[in-house]
Amino acid sequence: MDQNTKPGVDLGPLPELIGYVLRRAQLVVFQDFFAAFAPYDIRPAQFAVLTVIERNPGLTQSQVAAALGIKRTNFVGLLNALETRGLAERRQTARDRRSYALYLTADGAALMRKLKPVLKAHESRMVAKVGADGRDRLLALLHEIAEA
Amino acid sequence: MDQNTKPGVDLGPLPELIGYVLRRAQLVVFQDFFAAFAPYDIRPAQFAVLTVIERNPGLTQSQVAAALGIKRTNFVGLLNALETRGLAERRQTARDRRSYALYLTADGAALMRKLKPVLKAHESRMVAKVGADGRDRLLALLHEIAEA
Numbered sequence: 001m002d003q004n005t006k007p008g009v010d011l012g013p014l015p016e017l018i019g020y021v022l023r024r025a026q027l028v029v030f031q032d033f034f035a036a037f038a039p040y041d042i043r044p045a046q047f048a049v050l051t052v053i054e055r056n057p058g059l060t061q062s063q064v065a066a067a068l069g070i071k072r073t074n075f076v077g078l079l080n081a082l083e084t085r086g087l088a089e090r091r092q093t094a095r096d097r098r099s100y101a102l103y104l105t106a107d108g109a110a111l112m113r114k115l116k117p118v119l120k121a122h123e124s125r126m127v128a129k130v131g132a133d134g135r136d137r138l139l140a141l142l143h144e145i146a147e148a
Numbered sequence: 149m150d151q152n153t154k155p156g157v158d159l160g161p162l163p164e165l166i167g168y169v170l171r172r173a174q175l176v177v178f179q180d181f182f183a184a185f186a187p188y189d190i191r192p193a194q195f196a197v198l199t200v201i202e203r204n205p206g207l208t209q210s211q212v213a214a215a216l217g218i219k220r221t222n223f224v225g226l227l228n229a230l231e232t233r234g235l236a237e238r239r240q241t242a243r244d245r246r247s248y249a250l251y252l253t254a255d256g257a258a259l260m261r262k263l264k265p266v267l268k269a270h271e272s273r274m275v276a277k278v279g280a281d282g283r284d285r286l287l288a289l290l291h292e293i294a295e296a
Contacts, residue, residue, distance in 0.1 A: 009215040010203040013267070014196055015291070018274045018283065019177040023192065024217060025293040026174045029167040044171065048162055055158040067157040069172060119161070126166045130292050135166065138293070141286040143163070144278050145173040 018145070029126055036122045040115060041085075045070065047115070049078055050104065053088055054112050058101045061090070087111060166293070177274055184270045188263060193218065195263070197226055198252065201236055202260050206249045209238070235259060 014020045033044050042050075045068075052064050059067075065075040079102070082088040087108035090100035104112065127135045162168045181192050190198075193216075200212050207215075213223040227250070230236040235256035238248035252260065275283045 008204075009200065009207065009211065011215065012199045012203045014199055016287065017267075017271060018286065019174070019181055019192060019270075020196060021287055021290040021294065022170060022174040022177055025290040026167070026170040027217065028294050029170055033167055044167060048168060051160045051162055052157065055160045056156075059157065063157065067159065069175065119165075122167075123165060126293065129295070130289055134289055134292070137285060138166065138289045139164065139169055141278055141282055141289070142169040142173040144282070145274065145286070146169065146176050147277070 022145075032125055033122055036118050037115070040111065040118070042111075042115065045074075045078055046082060047119075049075075049082065050087065050108060050112055053102045054104050054109065057103050060093070060099050060101060062099075064102060082108070170293075180273055181270055184266050185263070188259065188266070190259075190263065193222075193226055194230060195267075197223075197230065198235065198256060198260055201250045202252050202257065205251050208241070208247050208249060210247075212250055230256070 030044055033047075037043070037047065048068050049064060049070075052067055053059070056064075061075060061079065062072070065072055070078070079088065079090070083090065086105055089103055089105055091103060093099050093101050130138055178192055181195075185191070185195065196216050197212060197218075200215055201207070204212075209223060209227065210220070213220055218226070227236065227238070231238065234253055237251055237253055239251060241247050241249050278286060
């Protein structure tokens with residue numbers, strides 16, 4: 001049921017506020033992601049980090065964090081967890097001993113291959129809510145909002 | 149700069165995933181909200197709770213939490229903070245001694261009046277990113293996504 005029409009509770013201006021409705025939609029999409037990826041114990045931010053490392057082996061921690069808009073402190077914890085699980089690794093760079101380059105391990109790469117159909121099925125469920133055309137319009141509008 | 153075109157980092161499928169782009173957009177909107185409401189020390193979830201209590205005085209905790217899709221455990225902490233600050237209050241209901249009805253205090257109601265122009269300015273900045281027509285289309289699509 002639409003939250004607008006839920007009987008008895010007046011949400012006032014909330015259902016017309018971009019931030020409120022964005023948050024409600026994001027939580028619904030993440031719920032589906034959590035459920036689909038739970039057997040692999042992978043959360044959305046972890047998936048994003050693994051994707052960027054897979055696509056750009058050898059980037060530094062700061063580069064990956066910046067590309068995803070993740071704060072450095074949060075990123076370190078995230079990466080520690082992936083490294084402990086043997087999915088990603090830090091390698092010291094020759095150029096700067098304080099800087100680490102990031103790579104997937106063989107296990108990390110294998111996991112990413114396994115996750116491809118899981119991601120595809122999740123995304124299909126989300127697209128089904130608005131149709132392929134709705135998806136394109138939604139992504140375009142969201143990119144406009146996300147631009148600084 | 150669009151994250152799609154940020155030089156040197158390949159985000160792979162992420163900029164085409166509804167969940168990823170929703171999250172990026174939501175964070176940008178919340179950043180603006182945080183900055184605008186920081187002088188009043190009010191975060192988005194607190195604002196939503198105060199709005200629902202203001203519009204529906206006497207609702208129970210479970211009703212407010214359900215209307216906003218907030219988990220009970222998170223809601224209790226949220227409400228405790230608002231009560232400690234003297235913005236909202238729990239009153240025991242005659243019918244059920246374990247159940248509490250929620251009300252704004254006079255300070256809470258005064259704060260909500262002060263926040264109206266702050267909210268309006270925040271929302272105007274967000275709408276400016278997509279235009280009034282884009283806003284309407286975005287809200288409609290987001291409501292479709294948010295429906296279970």
